[in-house]
Amino acid sequence: xxxxxxxDHRLLHGQVAFSWTNNxxxxxxxxxxxxxxxxxxxxxxxxxxxxQGVRLVIKNIADSIEALKSGVTDxxxxxxxxxxxxxxxKLVSAFPEIKHVNLGGIKAxxxxxxxxxxxxxxxxxxxxxxxMIQQGVEVEIRQVPSDxxxxxxxxx
Amino acid sequence: MRYILxxxxxxxxxxxxxxxxxxxxxxxxxxxxxxxxxxxxxLHSQIREALQKLGGDDELIVVSDIFGGSVNxxxxxxxxxxxxxxxxxxxxxxxxxxxxxKHIEMDTKQLxxxxxxxxxxxxxxxNATVAVDFEDEEF
Numbered sequence: 001x002x003x004x005x006x007x008d009h010r011l012l013h014g015q016v017a018f019s020w021t022n023n024x025x026x027x028x029x030x031x032x033x034x035x036x037x038x039x040x041x042x043x044x045x046x047x048x049x050x051x052q053g054v055r056l057v058i059k060n061i062a063d064s065i066e067a068l069k070s071g072v073t074d075x076x077x078x079x080x081x082x083x084x085x086x087x088x089x090k091l092v093s094a095f096p097e098i099k100h101v102n103l104g105g106i107k108a109x110x111x112x113x114x115x116x117x118x119x120x121x122x123x124x125x126x127x128x129x130x131x132m133i134q135q136g137v138e139v140e141i142r143q144v145p146s147d148x149x150x151x152x153x154x155x156x
Numbered sequence: 157m158r159y160i161l162x163x164x165x166x167x168x169x170x171x172x173x174x175x176x177x178x179x180x181x182x183x184x185x186x187x188x189x190x191x192x193x194x195x196x197x198x199l200h201s202q203i204r205e206a207l208q209k210l211g212g213d214d215e216l217i218v219v220s221d222i223f224g225g226s227v228n229x230x231x232x233x234x235x236x237x238x239x240x241x242x243x244x245x246x247x248x249x250x251x252x253x254x255x256x257x258k259h260i261e262m263d264t265k266q267l268x269x270x271x272x273x274x275x276x277x278x279x280x281x282x283n284a285t286v287a288v289d290f291e292d293e294e295f
Contacts, residue, residue, distance in 0.1 A: 015178075015179050018252060018256065019180055019181070041286070044290060045286075048285065052274075055293055055295075056293055057293050067295055072295040073295055144181040145181070146180070146181030146182065147181055
């Protein structure tokens with residue numbers, strides 16, 4: 001069961017690891033990212049941030065989609081973390097069982113617009129968010145679980 | 157109710173709360189005591205003021221900055237009051253553990269023991285930590 005897909009450019013770090021895993025009651029975290037599996041230092045840092053008692057699986061986007069579709073993740077309360085809206089949209093399109101997307105932190109880059117605290121989107125990313133919403137996904141903005149949920153459709 | 161009081165020489169306590177709230181969101185049951193910040197305010201009355209806010213069935217977990225320091229020493233004198241639990245050695249992992257466990261562990265003594273054990277494990281010399289090879293996990 002997919003509890004949540006979170007977009008956070010920092011991927012797994014203290015804030016995500018502690019508060020979200022606890023709040024969701026997740027027993028498995030999937031880091032879906034094309035760089036981490038081949039970047040040893042980044043991979044180690046993420047493994048060190050893992051909360052106790054939770055399984056942590058790191059896969060590139062294609063392998064993540066394959067794993068999700070194969071059913072091996074069904075037995076977990078799964079918390080997926082990606083670093084970009086584009087990666088989130090790839091997973092959502094390939095695996096419609098993902099119904100909740102949380103925008104946690106997306107740092108400002110060239111051409112981005114600040115749509116909410118800590119969330120900055122390029123025009124193309126805004127389109128991808130809209131596409132996910134049209135597919136029936138709830139896209140919301142929160143740093144930590146106790147923050148008030150802001151629906152992306154209200155700020156785009 | 158169980159409250160946490162962060163107590164420090166100077167502004168560590170309020171800084172700690174600010175950092176904790178950045179990570180864990182707004183907190184309601186955490187108080188702070190910054191000692192020796194204002195010349196006219198004495199520590200003794202700051203402590204008395206904090207304890208006055210405490211109801212008869214409430215408990216207070218005090219986290220002081222350092223064992224043997226004057227702030228901790230001053231709180232040592234309050235320990236006859238069984239509502240008060242005193243921990244010396246404030247640090248971020250410890251405070252996060254206390255807040256997290258406060259919602260789960262109802263026995264306050266056990267809560268404190270577990271929080272201390274867990275937070276000590278996150279004081280690390282990182283150069284040595286990254287040298288360890290971690291196995292990849294699978295589904």
